[in-house]
Amino acid sequence: DLAKHFPVERGIVFSRVIGSVRAVDGVSFDLAEGETLSLVGESGCGKSTTARLVLRLLEPTAGTIRFAGEDITRLRGAALAPVRRAMQPVFQDPYASLNPRMTVGRIIAEPMEVHGLGDAAERRARVEELLRLVGLAPYHAERFPHEFSGGQRQRIGIARALAVNPRLVVCDEPVSALDVSIQAQVVNLLKDLQQRLGLSYLFIAHDLAVVRHVSDRIAVMYLGEIVETAAKTALYARPRHPYTRALLAAIPVPDPRRRRREAALGGDVPSPINPPPGCRFATRCAHAMPRCREERPTLRPIGEGHLVACHRADELAVPDIPSLAPHP
């Protein structure tokens, strides 16, 4: 039941709080060991804020985070250090997230220094091992980030995340800034590393195309809430929330003769400042009825491990989704 509300102020000299941005508003999910859960939604839906809450980079307004059975929500200082080590982030922009003045070797070694792991020689050996692990030659340790392509930089970012042997890697749109031709390589690398190292992934993405290959389960977020959660196969074959369907309809279909049943998604995500009481998707939903604007739908089971927050999920026909090509 995680929440993060940011106060919104107006006025320069005498500012006053006029409301709050409900960036994350009562989100619940679990992630099993070795599993990949993807959080998917348009920009502004709260998925990155959720990731930062899980990583304990932000303080939640409400709710609880448990990691390996322990309530970590209020851990601080030295008590938080082992948790920080066990959860490592991979960021969206491999250009902005690597310090341009540091060699690749120092960038990758930094988390080991922060956590006091090994001496200088051990860290150097570990950097070379990590570079090989992500498919880069060990001599790259002497170079600087600007000498690498976007895909190579993201490999460096992944090596840095793995330096301290994390159990959970939080990947916040790790391939969104990369060329489509490179995205699959990085996704495949992440899959491969997960199998070899037994990692768990919380994977953030803004569309359902990228996460198709990498996910075990998917949670779709809209305006600070999870509106649907299901195993990957169920979510792609039998999406039940109108928003999930619209996101799926937005994925390019390999065969252009196959018509889309569901209209593509129009408009933008409304402002998360003081959202209206009913269903937050009602302003964009083709199936909205009066009840939707008054009563907030809550997540409820609709199939095995499948939850949906929509008043009309039972009556709306399960769509015939054309089979999608595997991610390139």
Ligand code: SF4
């Ligand atoms: Fe659409 Fe109503 Fe379902 Fe919301 S609750 S998604 S407005 S049908």
Ligand code: MG
């Ligand atoms: Mg984001």
